[in-house]
Amino acid sequence: MGLFIAQILTGLANAGALFMVASGLSLIFGVTRVVNFAHGSFYMLGAYVGYSLMQALPGVAGFWGAILLAGLIVGVIGVIVEICVLRPVYRAPELFQLVATFGVILVIQDLTLMIWGPQDLLGPRAPGLKGIIRIMGEPVPQYDIALIAITPFVAIGLWYLITRTRVGTLVRAATQDREMVGALGVNQSWLFTGVFFLGCALAGLGGALQLPKGGADLLMDFSILGAVFVVVVIGGMGSLPGAYLAAVIISILNVFGVTYAPQSTLVLMFVVMVVVLMIRPFGLLGKEEVAGEHGQTGEPERPIKPAGPRIRLLVTTLLVILALLPLYSGNFAVVLVTDIMIFCLFAASLHFMLGQGGLVSFGHAAFFGGGAYAAALLVTYASTPMELALVLAPVSAGLAAIVIGWVCLRSTGVYFAMLTLAFGQLLWSLAFQWGDVTGGDDGLVNIWPSAWASDNTVYYYLAFTLCVGGILLLRQAAHAPFGYALRAARDSTRQAEATGINTKRVQWVAFTFAGTMAGLAGGLFVFSKGSIFPNELETARSFDALIVVFLGGVKTLSGGWVGGAFFEGAKDYLTRFEYWRLTLGLLIIFVVILGPEGIVGSLRKAGERIGLLKTPEDAT
Amino acid sequence: MLELKGVNSFYGKAHVLNDLNFSVDRGRVVALLGRNGAGKTTTMKSIMQLVRPRTGTVTYQGQDITGWSSHRVARNGLGYVPEERRIFTQLTVAENLEVGRQPPREGCTTWTEDMVFDLFPNLAERRQNYGKALSGGEQQMLTIARTLMGNPAFILLDEPSEGIAPVIVEQMARAILQLKQDGLTVLLSEQNLHFAQAVADGVVIIEHGTQQFVGSLADLQAHPDIRDQHLSI
Ligand SMILES: Nc1ncnc2c1ncn2[C@@H]1O[C@H](COP(=O)(O)OP(=O)(O)OP(=O)(O)O)[C@@H](O)[C@H]1O
Numbered sequence: 076m077g078l079f080i081a082q083i084l085t086g087l088a089n090a091g092a093l094f095m096v097a098s099g100l101s102l103i104f105g106v107t108r109v110v111n112f113a114h115g116s117f118y119m120l121g122a123y124v125g126y127s128l129m130q131a132l133p134g135v136a137g138f139w140g141a142i143l144l145a146g147l148i149v150g151v152i153g154v155i156v157e158i159c160v161l162r163p164v165y166r167a168p169e170l171f172q173l174v175a176t177f178g179v180i181l182v183i184q185d186l187t188l189m190i191w192g193p194q195d196l197l198g199p200r201a202p203g204l205k206g207i208i209r210i211m212g213e214p215v216p217q218y219d220i221a222l223i224a225i226t227p228f229v230a231i232g233l234w235y236l237i238t239r240t241r242v243g244t245l246v247r248a249a250t251q252d253r254e255m256v257g258a259l260g261v262n263q264s265w266l267f268t269g270v271f272f273l274g275c276a277l278a279g280l281g282g283a284l285q286l287p288k289g290g291a292d293l294l295m296d297f298s299i300l301g302a303v304f305v306v307v308v309i310g311g312m313g314s315l316p317g318a319y320l321a322a323v324i325i326s327i328l329n330v331f332g333v334t335y336a337p338q339s340t341l342v343l344m345f346v347v348m349v350v351v352l353m354i355r356p357f358g359l360l361g362k363e364e365v366a367g368e369h370g371q372t373g374e375p376e377r378p379i380k381p382a383g384p385r386i387r388l389l390v391t392t393l394l395v396i397l398a399l400l401p402l403y404s405g406n407f408a409v410v411l412v413t414d415i416m417i418f419c420l421f422a423a424s425l426h427f428m429l430g431q432g433g434l435v436s437f438g439h440a441a442f443f444g445g446g447a448y449a450a451a452l453l454v455t456y457a458s459t460p461m462e463l464a465l466v467l468a469p470v471s472a473g474l475a476a477i478v479i480g481w482v483c484l485r486s487t488g489v490y491f492a493m494l495t496l497a498f499g500q501l502l503w504s505l506a507f508q509w510g511d512v513t514g515g516d517d518g519l520v521n522i523w524p525s526a527w528a529s530d531n532t533v534y535y536y537l538a539f540t541l542c543v544g545g546i547l548l549l550r551q552a553a554h555a556p557f558g559y560a561l562r563a564a565r566d567s568t569r570q571a572e573a574t575g576i577n578t579k580r581v582q583w584v585a586f587t588f589a590g591t592m593a594g595l596a597g598g599l600f601v602f603s604k605g606s607i608f609p610n611e612l613e614t615a616r617s618f619d620a621l622i623v624v625f626l627g628g629v630k631t632l633s634g635g636w637v638g639g640a641f642f643e644g645a646k647d648y649l650t651r652f653e654y655w656r657l658t659l660g661l662l663i664i665f666v667v668i669l670g671p672e673g674i675v676g677s678l679r680k681a682g683e684r685i686g687l688l689k690t691p692e693d694a695t
Numbered sequence: 696m697l698e699l700k701g702v703n704s705f706y707g708k709a710h711v712l713n714d715l716n717f718s719v720d721r722g723r724v725v726a727l728l729g730r731n732g733a734g735k736t737t738t739m740k741s742i743m744q745l746v747r748p749r750t751g752t753v754t755y756q757g758q759d760i761t762g763w764s765s766h767r768v769a770r771n772g773l774g775y776v777p778e779e780r781r782i783f784t785q786l787t788v789a790e791n792l793e794v795g796r797q798p799p800r801e802g803c804t805t806w807t808e809d810m811v812f813d814l815f816p817n818l819a820e821r822r823q824n825y826g827k828a829l830s831g832g833e834q835q836m837l838t839i840a841r842t843l844m845g846n847p848a849f850i851l852l853d854e855p856s857e858g859i860a861p862v863i864v865e866q867m868a869r870a871i872l873q874l875k876q877d878g879l880t881v882l883l884s885e886q887n888l889h890f891a892q893a894v895a896d897g898v899v900i901i902e903h904g905t906q907q908f909v910g911s912l913a914d915l916q917a918h919p920d921i922r923d924q925h926l927s928i
């Protein structure tokens with residue numbers, strides 16, 4: 076009994092920081108419609124800044140002052156990010172904002188590394204609260220009790236601000252219809268900035284408050300992000316009480332998980348989330364999503380049309396260059412280009428689902444890694460030959476996509492994205508925590524191609540055939556009647572339904588198809604590398620794919636593979652530098668702001684301007 | 696007080712407003728008439744800069760406001776009452792009014808909650824109700840009341856009589872006349888000619904985004920052919 080209560084108390088104490096970060100994310104999303112991926116980074120900054128301040132400020136007042144100050148400083152950093160990075164892209168489609176915040180993550184990661192160095196920092200203990208108290212014989216840290224006491228005050232303060240003040244009223248109004256709020260004379264820019272300040276300050280506060288418990292390290296940003304998304308989604312986007320409730324549930328679940336089922340703590344959290352969303356698609360206390368009602372503006376979509384003669388020539392030339400590559404270049408280039416092609420197929424599969432279907436998935440790596448793990452497990456445990464494994468990898472990924480797609484497509488928009496993220500994390504946790512089968516962190520090794528394909532050049536041609544084939548297949552599907560139906564479902568569910576299209580079914584098929592192709596890429600990947608590790612399933616991998624699709628250009632057909640080639644190439648080059656994340660992050664941010672059409676879109680515009688390509692007006 | 700010169704507006708590539716030229720003098724009520732899809736709402740939005748005119752200018756009190764952000768336009772005393780009402784359904788009536796509240800403006804009535812409740816007594820008893828619990832007519836009153844809280848000198852009313860009961864329409868007409876007496880200038884869009892006739896002094900008729908007639912109400916009544924040609928009655 077004592078242990079039970081002690082664990083509940085630990086859970087409640089852990090819920091504090093989680094709630095603060097989650098409510099900040101939820102607030103920002105509510106008003107600006109930006110899913111701030113960098114929110115975990117602000118949490119991390121809060122911890123680091125708090126650490127330095129605690130070193131400088133002595134005593135009890137210094138400790139608590141440092142925490143408050145850390146929150147303020149992080150809030151100000153958030154404002155800088157909002158003004159410099161997000162303001163220019165508010166009117167752009169959602170994906171641009173996501174990608175921009177992803178760029179911010181990379182920049183903050185490297186800046187933190189530069190300032191505080193790579194070693195984990197041990198948080199100082201709270202002066203005056205260093206001891207423990209005994210509850211029914213079980214030790215509970217005094218600081219935990221303090222956290223349990225503080226959190227409700229923060230929650231109530233926040234609740235008061237949101238429901239009882241003019242600013243809060245404006246924030247709630249903007250959550251519903253920000254354009255109207257503007258038309259009533261409220262300067263939205265400052266409202267957005269204010270909300271960003273508040274949201275980031277909360278994240279910073281959360282990070283500083285948990286210092287005595289968890290310290291500061293460079294992995295904090297991603298490790299909290301998963302939990303925060305889960306909390307926000309379970310609680311319901313935009314609901315403060317919901318966020319608190321969910322933070323408590325998840326934290327307590329985690330504490331018990333660690334004691335009773337240490338192998339499945341991560342999985343548990345996502346299972347709970349999926350179950351909640353199956354029962355309540357908008358979270359425990361959330362309201363139905365009305366996003367995009369009076370929002371998004373953008374250029375109208377161009378009709379998809381078959382490639383013109385010039386483009387065909389270009390692509391043919393490229394294919395010839397690729398086909399002849401082993402003849403004129405060394406082993407290194409062959410291996411690198413094999414990787415690039417595989418990544419292009421992976422990106423193209425996401426691009427198909429996202430560009431044609433409007434389905435923004437945060438967890439596409441689940442199918443890439445899923446296919447790779449399927450092949451690796453088959454080889455390891457059933458000595459399956461490579462040929463069969465390369466067939467079964469996409470098949471398994473496709474089967475997984477059928478199931479996952481069925482669950483995820485019950486929701487739309489952000490909730491859909493969060494669910495895909497959750498499944499991605501779920502598969503990752505499986506691979507990571509189920510060490511007996513998957514090898515855990517050590518991965519699975521010695522997965523080599525059959526003898527005939529073991530030569531790098533031969534494998535290159537195998538990958539070339541399958542990747543180009545897969546990409547062409549995806550392209551074919553976009554031109555087929557299926558592609559039309561998918562775009563119709565993307566543009567207006569209601570109109571598509573009215574013309575007799577079963578939109579959910581069409582999207583489900585697209586999801587499965589994309590998953591299958593990603594699985595094929597995963598299969599090719601594992602035999603090319605000879606091994607597989609859980610990080611191929613990570614959220615970061617899914618984000619890589621999203622960035623690539625974005626860089627290539629969402630509204631173009633070839634954006635996926637062009638972006639993939641560029642990204643893998645750039646990464647190979649950039650990772651030779653110490654601070655490559657910073658460079659890549661800044662690069663991403665600049666592309667988002669300056670060339671939001673993506674590479675293909677910008678090239679096409681340039682081509683049209685100098686008269687190499689026809690403009691759509693000429694064509695009609 | 697308000698003047699449009701050669702205004703052309705687009706949605707993407709669709710050319711919706713074609714060279715609009717008209718003005719509204721201080722203290723007048725002008726009705727913008729036209730059939731469904733004629734471009735009335737787009738005209739209102741182009742004035743508010745919710746849709747930016749691609750060419751042409753909108754001048755308000757001698758100032759060129761083209762290209763301004765909407766909140767700045769609103770802060771200069773232009774109040775906008777949208778057709779779809781767009782009240783904040785998750786906020787109470789009182790909170791909706793609070794969102795609309797702006798500092799007093801010289802030369803304009805400074806509205807208080809009590810004053811708008813005097814104008815629309817139905818709202819007073821609904822003060823603590825959520826927007827989503829209001830009837831269509833009450834929602835229409837609330838949108839107008841909310842805009843008045845910004846102490847405008849000029850209001851744009853987009854189809855105030857649309858989809859509400861005849862009794863309420865009458866009440867609405869009385870309210871508009873009272874606002875006019877208080878010195879407010881009004882541009883209202885309508886398909887309901889009877890309603891327009893009850894409140895307006897001037898008329899602008901548009902069809903397919905092109906302006907067909909500008910004149911006084913009496914002018915229009917003297918030319919029934921124009922009325923029959925461009926309006927469905
Ligand atoms: N957001 C939009 N995107 C593209 N076209 C639009 C949009 N809004 C309106 N239109 C088109 O612009 C034209 C003018 O529309 P508008 O809403 O201004 O007409 P209206 O006179 O207000 O009609 P109603 O009486 O039905 O309110 C119509 O042909 C309409 O289809």
Ligand SMILES: [Mg+2]
Binds near residue numbers: 854
């Ligand atoms: Mg209209």
